[in-house]
Amino acid sequence: MTGTKVSVIITAHNYAEYLEESIDSVINQTYDEFELVVVDDGSTDETPQILREYTFEYPEKIKVVTLGGEGLPTACNRGIEAADGDYIIRLDADDYFDENVLTVEASYLDANPDVDLVYPDYYTVDETGDLIDHVRLPKVGDEVKLLDRSPLAAGAMYRRESWEKLGGYNESLSYQEDYDFWIKFVTEFEVRNVNLPLMYYRQHGESMSTNFAERMNARRNVKRDFVEENVDYGDIEVLAMIPARREKRVDLPDGGTDSLALKELAGRRLIEYTIKEAQSSNHIDRLIVSTEDEEIASVAKAIGSEVPFLRDSELSSPTTQLSEVTASLLERLRREEGYDPDVIVVLPYVSPLRSTDHIDEAVDTKVMFSVDSVISVYENNEFLWRPGKYGLEPLFEERLLRRERETTYHENGAIYVTTPNVVLNQDDLIGRHVGHVLMQESVSVHIDSVFDYRTCENIIMSGEMTTFSNTELDGSGEDS
Numbered sequence: 001m002t003g004t005k006v007s008v009i010i011t012a013h014n015y016a017e018y019l020e021e022s023i024d025s026v027i028n029q030t031y032d033e034f035e036l037v038v039v040d041d042g043s044t045d046e047t048p049q050i051l052r053e054y055t056f057e058y059p060e061k062i063k064v065v066t067l068g069g070e071g072l073p074t075a076c077n078r079g080i081e082a083a084d085g086d087y088i089i090r091l092d093a094d095d096y097f098d099e100n101v102l103t104v105e106a107s108y109l110d111a112n113p114d115v116d117l118v119y120p121d122y123y124t125v126d127e128t129g130d131l132i133d134h135v136r137l138p139k140v141g142d143e144v145k146l147l148d149r150s151p152l153a154a155g156a157m158y159r160r161e162s163w164e165k166l167g168g169y170n171e172s173l174s175y176q177e178d179y180d181f182w183i184k185f186v187t188e189f190e191v192r193n194v195n196l197p198l199m200y201y202r203q204h205g206e207s208m209s210t211n212f213a214e215r216m217n218a219r220r221n222v223k224r225d226f227v228e229e230n231v232d233y234g235d236i237e238v239l240a241m242i243p244a245r246r247e248k249r250v251d252l253p254d255g256g257t258d259s260l261a262l263k264e265l266a267g268r269r270l271i272e273y274t275i276k277e278a279q280s281s282n283h284i285d286r287l288i289v290s291t292e293d294e295e296i297a298s299v300a301k302a303i304g305s306e307v308p309f310l311r312d313s314e315l316s317s318p319t320t321q322l323s324e325v326t327a328s329l330l331e332r333l334r335r336e337e338g339y340d341p342d343v344i345v346v347l348p349y350v351s352p353l354r355s356t357d358h359i360d361e362a363v364d365t366k367v368m369f370s371v372d373s374v375i376s377v378y379e380n381n382e383f384l385w386r387p388g389k390y391g392l393e394p395l396f397e398e399r400l401l402r403r404e405r406e407t408t409y410h411e412n413g414a415i416y417v418t419t420p421n422v423v424l425n426q427d428d429l430i431g432r433h434v435g436h437v438l439m440q441e442s443v444s445v446h447i448d449s450v451f452d453y454r455t456c457e458n459i460i461m462s463g464e465m466t467t468f469s470n471t472e473l474d475g476s477g478e479d480s
Contacts, residue, residue, distance in 0.1 A: 008035070029103070031103040076177070278347055350448070
């Protein structure tokens with residue numbers, strides 16, 4: 001054991017049942033020039049006793065920092081402050097390393113002085129340590145240009161000086177401090193992936209990553225704070241369009257003949273939900289309803305939306321693509337007004353549970369990551385089948401348990417954010433590089449049936465959506 005080049009930081013809070021395996025995975029590394037700093041953040045289980053035993057056995061290798069329950073970002077910062085290494089790598093107390101992770105990543109940073117962070121692929125394991133999956137992450141700057149998908153914080157090795165320049169982890173955050181650190185890091189420094197599975201990430205019921213609603217709200221706020229510090233929206237003109245042709249797509253119980261857009265849903269016309277959410281956006285500069293119908297236009301204007309002209313009747317058939325409607329609006333605005341927005345947000349009115357926060361997050365994502373388009377999605381972990389030679393065959397080769405499957409995403413049709421160039425040059429709303437905002441399935445309802453209508457009505461009437469800015473609520477096909 002020759003010195004300290006790498007400092008491993010383990011943050012621990014009541015994970016005594018996993019802690020020994022985590023520490024052993026560090027002690028048994030093939031790399032010698034390391035130290036281990038364990039931060040016990042107010043544990044009330046056997047963690048303190050376990051740490052006493054390890055520090056007695058390895059007094060020159062292990063340091064312990066004791067806190068009173070300050071939270072993960074503070075625990076990370078205090079651990080790094082106590083460290084002596086030039087390279088930092090984190091490990092959560094319920095996860096563990098492959099024996100070669102320090103050798104591989106430290107050698108990579110040594111050989112590539114222009115790279116500031118390197119991260120591995122990883123295995124997921126269950127509570128007992130049985131292997132679930134091998135997760136392969138994209139190479140930043142190679143396979144993908146979108147940096148919205150951060151790697152695990154554990155297992156990523158970075159230069160201490162980079163942490164110092166960024167000011168450490170944001171201690172005001174209860175969730176998503178890793179995501180906050182990641183987006184700041186990739187803005188300032190070079191990042192690479194080694195494409196080797198070098199750590200084991202444990203999935204269990206107590207994992208901090210399981211609280212979807214709080215995680216998504218925290219991530220949304222991280223994006224918002226980043227944009228406020230780094231982007232001048234005064235230089236970006238954002239147009240929102242709500243497409244609303246006259247149609248009666250569902251046979252609602254009242255038996256009326258009104259257009260679906262004008263149907264009453266829990267006390268308001270259906271289109272009003274989308275108009276109000278768009279009006280509350282911090283980023284939308286102009287809101288237009290595109291319709292061929294004078295009654296819809298009149299209602300939209302009364303609510304506060306612009307309807308500068310009625311669309312051509314040939315753009316109002318059920319077979320018209322949403323991209324065609326969008327392109328026609330952009331061309332006419334350019335021709336008649338000389339108006340040419342930088343970003344266009346398309347908001348189908350049949351997704352009434354989509355919130356202002358979702359809209360602003362989608363625009364933030366577009367601007368932050370310089371993608372061509374952003375769509376709204378929800379996670380879909382169902383087992384899918386497709387037609388095959390002898391009947392149905394599984395879309396994926398293995399029939400895995402839900403938690404074992406790779407996450408796929410369902411386009412819910414609630415939000416499309418793109419640029420006029422994509423729409424006009426590619427005849428599509430979705431360009432080559434696509435970002436996403438993740439919504440809960442429960443608010444991704446796209447009204448295509450009485451069941452969808454009743455579902456939305458029940459959600460709204462139950463009080464889950466009490467205001468137009470339904471921030472605590474985290475549809476498919478097109479509506480033009």
